[in-house]
Amino acid sequence: MRQLDFERRHRDAWEQLRLLLDDLERSRRKRRHSRDELARLPSLYRELCNHYAIARSRHYSPALEQQLHELVLRGHRQLYSGRGAELWRLVQFIAYGFPRALRRQIRYFWLAAALLALPGLLVGGFCYLQPELIYSVMDEDQVAGMEAMYDPGNRKPGRSLERSAETDMMMFGHYISNNIGIGFRTFAGGMLFGLGSVLLLLFNGVAIGAVAGHLTRVGYQDTFWSFVSGHGAFELTAIAICGASGLILGHALIAPGQLTRLDALKRRAREALPLVMGAAFMLLIAAVIEAFWSSGTAAVEIKYGVAGLLWLLVLYYLGFAGREAHGTG
Amino acid sequence: MLDTSRRYETPEGIALGLRIAGPVVRSCAWAIDMLIRAGLYLAIAIPFSFLGGLGFGLSLVVFFLIEWFYPVFFELRQGATPGKKAMGLEVIQDNGTPVSWSASLLRNLLRAADFLPFLYAAGLASMLLNRNFQRLGDLAAGTLVVYRDKATQRHELPEVPPVHPPQPLTREEQRTLLAFAERTPLLTAERQVELAEILTGLSGRQGTAAVTELHAYASWLAQGR
Numbered sequence: 001m002r003q004l005d006f007e008r009r010h011r012d013a014w015e016q017l018r019l020l021l022d023d024l025e026r027s028r029r030k031r032r033h034s035r036d037e038l039a040r041l042p043s044l045y046r047e048l049c050n051h052y053a054i055a056r057s058r059h060y061s062p063a064l065e066q067q068l069h070e071l072v073l074r075g076h077r078q079l080y081s082g083r084g085a086e087l088w089r090l091v092q093f094i095a096y097g098f099p100r101a102l103r104r105q106i107r108y109f110w111l112a113a114a115l116l117a118l119p120g121l122l123v124g125g126f127c128y129l130q131p132e133l134i135y136s137v138m139d140e141d142q143v144a145g146m147e148a149m150y151d152p153g154n155r156k157p158g159r160s161l162e163r164s165a166e167t168d169m170m171m172f173g174h175y176i177s178n179n180i181g182i183g184f185r186t187f188a189g190g191m192l193f194g195l196g197s198v199l200l201l202l203f204n205g206v207a208i209g210a211v212a213g214h215l216t217r218v219g220y221q222d223t224f225w226s227f228v229s230g231h232g233a234f235e236l237t238a239i240a241i242c243g244a245s246g247l248i249l250g251h252a253l254i255a256p257g258q259l260t261r262l263d264a265l266k267r268r269a270r271e272a273l274p275l276v277m278g279a280a281f282m283l284l285i286a287a288v289i290e291a292f293w294s295s296g297t298a299a300v301e302i303k304y305g306v307a308g309l310l311w312l313l314v315l316y317y318l319g320f321a322g323r324e325a326h327g328t329g
Numbered sequence: 330m331l332d333t334s335r336r337y338e339t340p341e342g343i344a345l346g347l348r349i350a351g352p353v354v355r356s357c358a359w360a361i362d363m364l365i366r367a368g369l370y371l372a373i374a375i376p377f378s379f380l381g382g383l384g385f386g387l388s389l390v391v392f393f394l395i396e397w398f399y400p401v402f403f404e405l406r407q408g409a410t411p412g413k414k415a416m417g418l419e420v421i422q423d424n425g426t427p428v429s430w431s432a433s434l435l436r437n438l439l440r441a442a443d444f445l446p447f448l449y450a451a452g453l454a455s456m457l458l459n460r461n462f463q464r465l466g467d468l469a470a471g472t473l474v475v476y477r478d479k480a481t482q483r484h485e486l487p488e489v490p491p492v493h494p495p496q497p498l499t500r501e502e503q504r505t506l507l508a509f510a511e512r513t514p515l516l517t518a519e520r521q522v523e524l525a526e527i528l529t530g531l532s533g534r535q536g537t538a539a540v541t542e543l544h545a546y547a548s549w550l551a552q553g554r
Contacts, residue, residue: 002550002551002552002553003507003550003551003552004551004552005552045341046341049339049341049342049343050341052343053342053343059500059501059503059504060507061486061504061507061508061510061511061547061551062504062507062508062511063481063483063484063508063511064483066481066483067481067483069345069346070478070481072339072343072345073345073425073478076339076345076425076426077421077425077426077427080339080424080425080426081426081427081429167381167382167383167386168386169382169383169385169386169387170382170383170385170386170389171386172386172390173385173386173387173388173389173390173393174386174389176389176390176393177389177390177392177393177396180393180397181393181396181397184397184438184441185441187438187439187441188438188439188440188441188442189441189442190442191439191442191451191465191469192442192445196442196445249469262468265468265469266468266469266470266471269435269439269469269470270431270435273431273434273435273438276438277434
């Protein structure tokens with residue numbers, strides 16, 4: 001068949017598809033197509049694919065081929081992209097998607113938690129016993145600043161003197177940008193064959209342990225532990241989870257198994273992503289608690305009580321959410 | 330061969346063509362985005378600074394969101410950040426479909442790894458080592474940055490009475506004649522003559538007559554008789 005006859009015969013179908021694609025590429029509210037028209041998309045598109053292949057094999061003119069190629073490309077994008085009720089998916093993700101994803105990768109979580117906690121306990125123990133040891137972790141100004149933050153005389157524990165006057169809201173912003181940023185970087189550090197994540201976990205463990213050990217030794221334990229124990233439930237766990245997600249990337253790069261490194265990375269990164277997003281959600285909660293509750297003036301006993309409840313809540317959420325209704329988890 | 334076009338086969342057995350964007354054009358896009366973000370920071374920080382601690386806290390939250398999620402927001406909305414859009418680029422999956430939620434989040438969270446040790450050095454190294462110019466985040470997310478195809482204006486074949494070519498032509502030769510006829514409106518008259526006279530041996534014409542003669546062959550190839 002000659003090109004012009006071919007074009008004349010199929011022009012209407014192409015035009016129909018083009019109009020439908022124009023409509024689909026608009027924002028949801030401005031779309032005008034009916035249900036029946038949308039139902040024709042797959043058949044119109046497959047017909048077009050056929051025509052495009054014919055045009056190529058018969059060496060019709062390049063401009064016709066280009067025109068059909070553009071349409072195929074647009075049709076392909078509409079037909080094979082899956083999007084839907086995003087808010088509902090977010091709710092589902094938090095309700096059980098995240099805890100289930102974490103339980104599937106629990107080995108990485110325990111490894112990351114060990115990398116965070118063991119150096120913390122070790123350094124913390126030594127700082128508790130040895131007065132000078134803290135100075136090999138941080139310099140004098142930092143130690144003095146930290147002591148001032150948790151001085152029982154400080155009206156707003158957990159904040160340095162120059163920051164004590166600042167509002168809870170401001171500290172909330174600070175915690176969000178600082179802590180979630182650290183979480184994301186711990187994940188991205190996994191791209192360096194896991195090394196970045198390991199180092200960030202170790203570094204955080206050492207710093208937190210040193211501060212805890214030192215402050216307990218100088219007798220500020222009530223202000224310090226009552227301040228950190230509440231939001232720590234979410235924050236420490238979330239940092240370990242971010243570390244776990246980085247370790248997944250590192251594992252894929254170091255030991256890809258039967259796959260190429262690239263394929264292993266692509267597959268495992270997709271499994272690691274829910275962990276990071278879930279951890280970011282936990283860090284958000286931690287920031288709320290840290291800014292509006294931890295620095296409050298409630299009695300130490302109440303703070304410990306609430307902290308205990310928060311730890312139980314985190315354990316229950318991560319360990320059990322989504323188990324009953326959705327199979328093995 | 331040095332070639333930045335890629336073919337991807339769809340389930341229908343069609344090979345789709347994609348043109349991959351290189352580091353230079355992507356850096357330009359990034360610079361434009363950087364300026365837009367700097368503008369946003371200023372536009373937010375100045376009014377919020379009148380609100381004291383509350384405003385400062387809020388602006389920190391907004392800064393954080395812009396720093397990490399500005400590209401995600403625009404990639405999911407329109408397939409490209411404003412900077413990429415200005416440079417005619419877009420982000421797609423390596424199978425040619427629009428970038429998905431998870432892929433967009435991944436490639437932008439891993440930006441932190443691409444930035445190491447300074448100014449996207451790791452990302453640049455990765456792009457230069459990779460035939461698809463993917464930075465680390467693109468590799469993990471399975472995304473490509475490609476040129477957005479502009480809708481091309483198709484030119485009709487010139488209206489000339491068809492003439493049977495004096496000798497049989499191969500398919501490639503036929504296609505070349507068709508391409509010449511379709512591109513004629515984009516060429517200057519001198520260039521048309523120059524190109525058409527390459528085939529004086531076939532058509533036996535010179536000057537504008539040679540152009541018309543080739544159009545007549547193309548017309549015969551397209552519609553016959």
